[in-house]
Amino acid sequence: MKNGGEIKSSEITPEATYLNRRNFLRAGLLAGTTLATAGVYRFINEPPPPLVENAPIENIASIVENKTNFAAGEEITSFKDITNYNNYYEFSTSKSGVAAKAKDFVTRPWTIQIGGLVQKPQTFGIEDILKFPQEERIYRFRCVEAWSMVIPWVGFSLKTLLDKVQPLGTAKYVAFQTLYDAKQMQSSLFAGIDLPYVEGLRLDEALHPLTILATGLYGKLLPNQNGAPVRLVVPWKYGFKSIKSIVKITLTDTEPPTTWNIANPPEYGFYSNVNPNVRHPRWSQATENRIGEYARRKTLMFNGYADEVASLYDGMDLKKNF
Numbered sequence: 001m002k003n004g005g006e007i008k009s010s011e012i013t014p015e016a017t018y019l020n021r022r023n024f025l026r027a028g029l030l031a032g033t034t035l036a037t038a039g040v041y042r043f044i045n046e047p048p049p050p051l052v053e054n055a056p057i058e059n060i061a062s063i064v065e066n067k068t069n070f071a072a073g074e075e076i077t078s079f080k081d082i083t084n085y086n087n088y089y090e091f092s093t094s095k096s097g098v099a100a101k102a103k104d105f106v107t108r109p110w111t112i113q114i115g116g117l118v119q120k121p122q123t124f125g126i127e128d129i130l131k132f133p134q135e136e137r138i139y140r141f142r143c144v145e146a147w148s149m150v151i152p153w154v155g156f157s158l159k160t161l162l163d164k165v166q167p168l169g170t171a172k173y174v175a176f177q178t179l180y181d182a183k184q185m186q187s188s189l190f191a192g193i194d195l196p197y198v199e200g201l202r203l204d205e206a207l208h209p210l211t212i213l214a215t216g217l218y219g220k221l222l223p224n225q226n227g228a229p230v231r232l233v234v235p236w237k238y239g240f241k242s243i244k245s246i247v248k249i250t251l252t253d254t255e256p257p258t259t260w261n262i263a264n265p266p267e268y269g270f271y272s273n274v275n276p277n278v279r280h281p282r283w284s285q286a287t288e289n290r291i292g293e294y295a296r297r298k299t300l301m302f303n304g305y306a307d308e309v310a311s312l313y314d315g316m317d318l319k320k321n322f
């Protein structure tokens with residue numbers, strides 16, 4: 001807990017770099033509007049200022065274009081809890097230990113390679129990712145361990161990115177992979193899971209507008225412990241589907257392997273939809289501990305997003321496909 005949310009002044013981006021970069025990002029957004037002028041284009045063609053190492057926790061509230069609360073009436077979990085109670089096994093299996101262990105994780109430069117069954121395989125730099133129109137999305141977040149939070153993410157629909165690479169008609173699934181760097185992270189042996197961490201979604205789940213790539217939270221760039229520089233968030237599924245620090249996305253025609261299913265197939269399926277009616281073999285999923293609250297809450301079907309996503313699973317037996 002000690003090191004957690006505190007940022008030493010030496011780690012904060014120098015003001016000049018910060019302003020230049022923010023203007024650069026703004027200019028990128030402006031270029032997509034009718035306000036774009038030759039002057040703006042000249043400005044964005046300049047190389048971006050050098051990015052600082054060690055995960056700058058920069059304020060990006062100014063580039064957030066739209067805010068939507070998908071957990072209306074529920075209290076937003078504190079920044080301190082969101083950034084000090086984490087699951088990120090590559091760094092630590094102790095939830096309060098991740099923040100300190102991930103403190104110096106290097107997230108610049110960073111690229112995401114997108115390929116497989118797509119028309120236009122492409123590699124995006126994190127600078128490109130931050131130029132997509134960013135939104136604030138307040139979502140409930142439910143871990144399979146039966147705790148939950150309400151998190152104000154910054155990000156954009158994964159669909160925006162997938163549309164750029166144009167999935168082929170044969171693509172049925174999307175596979176995701178986290179960076180694995182043994183020099184910065186602990187081994188598979190200590191983590192207790194195969195690394196790199198991998199996850200997957202059916203293509204229609206990946207294209208659903210609620211599925212986002214998150215670049216930040218609380219109006220700041222993502223802290224390392226939350227999956228910097230870019231992670232998936234699928235709010236109707238257990239937290240482990242929301243894979244962190246993504247370096248690779250592959251469109252496939254077969255169901256991709258997923259880390260927790262590999263680790264323990266009877267306990268963790270591919271779908272992992274939040275479902276109060278399907279017990280985890282070792283505990284009930286009917287209620288949850290909302291971090292920061294005393295009384296347990298009833299867990300909602302699809303984590304409260306049934307109206308939006310239930311139709312994706314029409315005709316499927318959700319007790320078998322857990």
Ligand SMILES: Nc1nc2c(c(=O)[nH]1)N[C@H]1C(S)=C(S)[C@@H](COP(=O)(O)O)O[C@H]1N2
Nearest residue numbers: 086087088089143178197226239240242244
């Ligand atoms: N690469 C990677 N991604 C991961 C994990 C992990 O250990 N490694 N843990 C998952 C689990 S179990 C949860 S609950 C969430 C936690 O996200 P948070 O720490 O931002 O709350 O990240 C998910 N994504």
Ligand SMILES: [Mo]
Nearest residue numbers: 143144239240
């Ligand atoms: Mo989790």
